[in-house]
Amino acid sequence: MSLGFNLRAKQSQVFRLGQVVSVLQMTSGELDEHLAEAARDNPMFILRRRPMAGTSATDASEMATVAEAGSLYEHVARALAGLIAEGGLMERIITAFMEELEPSGWLGRAPEEIAKTLGISPELVEAALRVVQKRVEPAGLFARNLEDCLRLQLEDKGPVSDDMRRVLAALSTLEVGGIHGLVEATGLDEERVRHCLGQIRRLDPKPGSAFATDPTLAREPDVRITPRGDGWDIEYLSALHREIEIVPLPRHGQTADAREALARARALKQALDVRQSALRQVVAVLVDRQGAFFRSGASALKPMTMSEIAQKTGFHLSTVSRVLSGLLIEGPNGITVGRSLFAGTASAQTLFSKPQVQARIRALLAKEDPARPLSDRRMTALLQAEGITVSRRVVSNYRQEIGISPAAKRRLRA
Numbered sequence: 001m002s003l004g005f006n007l008r009a010k011q012s013q014v015f016r017l018g019q020v021v022s023v024l025q026m027t028s029g030e031l032d033e034h035l036a037e038a039a040r041d042n043p044m045f046i047l048r049r050r051p052m053a054g055t056s057a058t059d060a061s062e063m064a065t066v067a068e069a070g071s072l073y074e075h076v077a078r079a080l081a082g083l084i085a086e087g088g089l090m091e092r093i094i095t096a097f098m099e100e101l102e103p104s105g106w107l108g109r110a111p112e113e114i115a116k117t118l119g120i121s122p123e124l125v126e127a128a129l130r131v132v133q134k135r136v137e138p139a140g141l142f143a144r145n146l147e148d149c150l151r152l153q154l155e156d157k158g159p160v161s162d163d164m165r166r167v168l169a170a171l172s173t174l175e176v177g178g179i180h181g182l183v184e185a186t187g188l189d190e191e192r193v194r195h196c197l198g199q200i201r202r203l204d205p206k207p208g209s210a211f212a213t214d215p216t217l218a219r220e221p222d223v224r225i226t227p228r229g230d231g232w233d234i235e236y237l238s239a240l241h242r243e244i245e246i247v248p249l250p251r252h253g254q255t256a257d258a259r260e261a262l263a264r265a266r267a268l269k270q271a272l273d274v275r276q277s278a279l280r281q282v283v284a285v286l287v288d289r290q291g292a293f294f295r296s297g298a299s300a301l302k303p304m305t306m307s308e309i310a311q312k313t314g315f316h317l318s319t320v321s322r323v324l325s326g327l328l329i330e331g332p333n334g335i336t337v338g339r340s341l342f343a344g345t346a347s348a349q350t351l352f353s354k355p356q357v358q359a360r361i362r363a364l365l366a367k368e369d370p371a372r373p374l375s376d377r378r379m380t381a382l383l384q385a386e387g388i389t390v391s392r393r394v395v396s397n398y399r400q401e402i403g404i405s406p407a408a409k410r411r412l413r414a
Helices: 002-025 028-041 058-066 072-079 087-098 111-118 123-134 147-157 162-169 173-187 190-200 207-210 256-289 291-296 304-313 315-323 340-341 354-366 374-383 393-401 407-413
Strands: 043-047 223-229 231-236 240-246 326-331 334-337
Touching: 002 028, 002 162, 002 231, 002 256, 002 315, 028 043, 028 256, 043 256, 072 087, 072 207, 087 111, 087 123, 087 315, 111 123, 111 231, 147 162, 162 173, 162 190, 173 190, 231 256, 231 374, 240 256, 256 291, 256 304, 256 315, 256 326, 304 315, 315 340, 334 340
Parallel strands: 223 326
Antiparallel strands: 043 240, 223 231, 326 334
């Protein structure tokens, strides 16, 4: 009798632990589906949703439909879920890749820099990157640069010719020297170069752009923060929109099935409590670290990694990553996607975040002489003189992302 009781107790403990791990790993959308399924299948578990204040039934329905669409991060997280589940070194590398994934779909840092941060060999990171690039769609995601992005898309369609590889390698000369510069750089005749360019123009240089407008921005934020002296009041809004009720067993007619259903309902409730606790701890550290950003804007954003949050909270890196997936924080400056607070420049040595660098680029261009607009190379030199170590390619990418044309086009408009 005692042995049987102990066995059931251990089985119950293992089940509860499994529920906690499962719920922690779910995105908000996956959790909603899981809860709805539990409420449908378990008579002891009741899920009620409170209507959002000031929101009509039609508005709520439309927002729920929009929220089902995934962001770029959620898209690649689903595609790579099998690899991440392997744990160990592969999970660490893929998580690092996902942290560096920019809205364009490219990696924000070179693989060798990521390898240095992780403390592992560049060969391992390169090997993992090749696996990741082949696993995700559309082709071109997690590219190192433009050449890599286009090459991946061409390889997805079939073998890449030697002519095409030469054109891709010299593609940067097109902006400066035009078609004739590309002909000279590749050693190919003009007809062959034009044929390759015709194929390239049918490709997507920024495959992540289809996900750039995060649909989660159409819904209400999960967290609202308001300044209070030197600190913050943090309000967790998502918890107000969901009520969980566990139905107690009647004194009579307690069947084995009913007891099992009650145990499962309680285990799920416990898992939800753990998830909410993880959310509160992660957000508390995040707001404390980036308080200046929420008060002053992008120029005050501090460099930060998910590993730092994991270390401070004691949660596993994958748990922190999941908590942040789709998280929306409303502060004095508007609504912020939680993961955007981790954006950084492409230099592992830099102490400046990506939004800070973009803010400096805007400031430099606002003061430029219209008759002599600043080239990307000149801006790179000016930034480096300020101690912001970034490459010309990064400056060019950031300039494009903030919607500013190259120097040649700005000069023409002037």
